[in-house]
Amino acid sequence: MNVPRGNAESLMQEHYHPETLEPAVQQYWQDNKSFSVNEDSDREKYYCLAMFPYPSGKLHMGHVRNYTITDVISRFQRMQGKNVLQPMGWDAFGLPAENAAIKHHTAPAAWTYSNIDYMKGQLQSLGFGYDWSRELATCSADYYRWEQWFFTRLYRKGLVYRKTSAVNWCPKDQTVLANEQVVDGCCWRCDSPVERKEIPQWFIRITAYAEELLAALDKLDNWPDQVRTMQRNWIGKSRGVDMHFPLRQPIAGLDGLDVYTTRPDTLLGVTYLTLAAEHPVSLALAENNPALADFIASCRQQAVSEASVATLEKRGMDTGIVAAHPITGEPVPVWVGNYVLMDYGSGAVMAVPAHDQRDWEFARKYGLAIRQVIAPTSGQTCDLEREAFVDKGVLVHSGDFDGLDFEGAFDAIAGRLADSGRGRVTTNFRLRDWGVSRQRYWGAPIPMLYRPDGTEIPVPDHKLPVLLPEDVSIDGVHSPIKADPLWRRDVLDGEAVERETDTFDTFMESSWYYARFTCADYTGGMLDSARANYWLPVDQYVGGIEHAILHLLYARFFHKLMRDEGLVASDEPFTRLLCQGMVLKDGAKMSKSKGNTVDPQGLIDQYGADTVRLFTMFAAPPEQSLEWSDEGVAGANRFLRKLWRAVFAHLGRGEPGAARFVDLPENLRNLRRKTHETLAKVSHDFSQRQTFNTAIAAVMELLNDLSRLDDSSALGLAVEREALETATLLLAPIVPHISHRLWREMGHEEAIIDAPWPVVDQGALVRDTIEMVVQVNGKVRARIQVASNAERQTVEASALEEQNVLRFTEGLTVRKVIVVPNKLVNVVAS
C-alpha cells in the first residue's frame, strides 16, 4: 500500500478519526488564541452574534443549530479577511432557575453556575470560534449593576413610571403567576382558578419611541420581511378618532366616556358602549348595584394573557345608564364586558354590531340593536341576519353623511366632532409601555427606594449595585428578598427607606448584552463607547423566530435609549438578521413530554462535532424547520469519510504538476469548470442567500465528479489538487476540524482559518455549447445543443426542426416563438 506523504513530519492516516483529530485542532485554536480579537481600525470589522442561551442544563438541538449557523458565517467572514468578533455569554436570570431550585433543593445561583460550566464545555467540544475572554453572565453584579444604573438615568429623564397593572394571581398560594404557569385558567401547581389582580408596577415608556421604532423598520433591509411585518403590526400605528360620549351626570368624577375608533364612518351605527370591568365608571356603578358587582367579580376570574381574553366566551351586563351619542345626542346604553381590557387604551369601546363581527355576535346574544350604516359600494345588499358587513363602503341611514365613502365620511364626521368639541383625529399605537416589574427573586433588583410616605427615589449611584443575595433557599411561593425584612431596609441620608423587592423582566438583560460584549471587562461605566462604536452595530444576528417581536423590539428600543444617553453612536443594533427555524423530530418540536428529544452530546461522542455540524447545515435551509434524522447524520459522516479518503488517495498518487491550466483535455477542462462553478455557487450561497444546504450539495456534486476522474498525469493531479483544495476551503466554515487537518496534509503551513477565500477563474467557466429545452405550448418536447453564442434565429430554427416538435405542431399554425436565452424555446401553436 502506498502511504501518502502529507507534511514533512508525519504521514497522513488512512482513516478519518474525529475523536482524536477534533480535540487536537481545538487545542491548536486555544494555544494560538485564534478567536481572541481586538479593535483594529485598519481592518474591516465583522460582528457576528448568536442569541445567547438560557443556561437550562445542557445544550439542545436548537442551540446546536443556532450556534453552528453563526459559527459558519463567522468563519466565512474571517476567510473574507474581516476582523471577526464572535462572543458568547449567558442569559442567566429567569424563572426556570427558581423551579429547579425548588425541585433540587439548591440555590438558583448555584444551579445556574453549574449549568454554565457544563454547557460551556459542550460549546467548546463543538468547535465554535468564540472569543471567550468576553464571556459574561447576566446574573453577575458586574453586568446588572449597569442596567440598574441605566434605569435610574431613564427615571430622571421621565422615561420610567409606576402605575397599577394586572397580573395573574393564585388566591391559594398568594403568589403571582407567569402566563406559562396558568394552565387552562388554573394555577399549574395547585389547580386553583387564576384571578386578575391589579398591583403597582414599573414601566418604561417604549411608546415614546413608537414612531421611530416603526419608521426605522423600513431601513432594516437585511431583516426578513416577515419579522419587519410582525413588528409593524405589533406597534400597530393607526389613524382614528378620539371621541367623548357625555354622561347625564358625572360618575367617578368623569363627565363622559372616552372612546377611540378607526372607523368613525360607522359612528351613526353605534348601539351601545362597553366598559372594562376595572373601568372607574364600572366600579362606581357597582357600589350600589350588587348584580353588577358580582358580574365584575366574575370578570376577575380570568387570566391576563391576550390569547386567553380573545378566546373566552364574551359576556356582558347592562349598567342601566346611558351616554349621549356625540353627534345625534341620542341615548346609548352602557354595558360592562369581560373582553374589554383596562390596560389597553381608555378601557371603553363603542360597539357597531352591523359592521363588526364580534360586536354582532355580542348584540345577537344580548338582543341589542343592530343598525346598518354602511352599504356595499357594489350596490349589493347584505344580510345582517347572518353576519356583520365589515368592509368599507358607502354610508346609509347616517343623515347628512349618507352617500359618503370611507375617506369622505372619516373627514366629515371627524370634522363635525371637532366643531362640537366632542372629538379629534388622533394617531394611536397598539404598542403598550413595557412593564418591567417581576415579583420574582431570580432577577436584577429594581433600583428604587421608597420613603415611609410612599414617595419613590431612584437608588443613587454610590449605592449601586443593589445586590441580589445568592445564598438563599426557595419555597416556590415567596421571593427570598420579599420574605426577608432585613433586606428591604435601607438608609438614605440618615432617613430610613425601603427597597423595591421586585426584580427586572429578564428581557432587560437581553436588550443590551450585545453591546456589553464589545467591552465586557469595562469597569468605568455601562459601555466603553470607543470600543462599542468600533464593533457596533452587530453585522449579523442569528436566533430563533420565536424572538421576532419581543426580544428584538426591546433590544432595538434599548439601543436607541443608549444612543440618546450618548453611549453608542448607531441607531439600530442589528444590521442583518437571520431567524432560524425550529428543530423537529417526527414532525413535532422536541420536548421532554413528547419523548422525542435527541441529545447532541451522544452524537458528538459517536461521530464528532464536524458530522453534527454538517448534518445540521445540510438538512434544511436555516429559516426552515429542520427535521432531525439519525440516518441523515450517518450520511453526513459518510461524506466526511469520503472526503478524507479522496485526499488520502490523491496524495498517494504522487506529486501534482504545475498549475498551468491551458489547453486542457476535455475531462480536465470539465472538472476545472465544475470546481469554479462550485466555488461561484458556494460563495453566493454563503454570502447572499445564506442557504448552506445548497452550498454543501454543490460540494458533494464536485466530489462526485472528482471521484469519476481517473487521470494520474501530473496535469491531472494538479487539476485534482485544485478541486480538493477548493472543496476543503469551501467546507472549512462548516467542518473546521477536518478541514484544518486536510489543509495541512495538502502541504499548507498556514492554518486554514487564516487562508483567504478562493477566487473564481472566469476563464474556467466558459462553455462551448449549452443545452436548451424546447417546449410546444408550454410542454417540454425536446432538448437541443446549441453554441453558447448562437443567434436567436439559429436557436429558433433548430428548435423547429426537432422531430418531436414537428410531431406536436403538425396541422397547427405556429403563432409565436418565445426564446429565453440560455434556457428554453417555447413554440406557441394552435
Place this chain on the structure above:
RNA sequence: GCCCGGGUGGCGAAAUUGGUAGACGCAAGGGACUUAAAAUCCCUCGGUUGGUAACAACCGUACCGGUUCGACCCCGGUCCCGGGCACCA
C-alpha cells in the same frame, strides 16, 4: 380570536428574477468485492400507461378557482400544520 409563516416523491429537501419539477442526501431494492460481516464501489428509484428496449404519452408541487405563451412561484378563496400574542426564554 388576532398577527406572521409553512404545506413539493417512502423521508429531508432543490428549482436563486414567472421559464426543464424532484439537484444533493437519506431510506429501499438489485449487483460487485469478501469465507462472512462491516466498510467501500456500481445500478435502479414520483405515479400511471404503452414499448423487448432506446424511449414516448398522460397525470403530479395541500385543495378549489383565476392571470399568463408558460405558475411550486403571482392573485382570490378553502383546509391543515407551526411561531407569536406583552410574566417561558
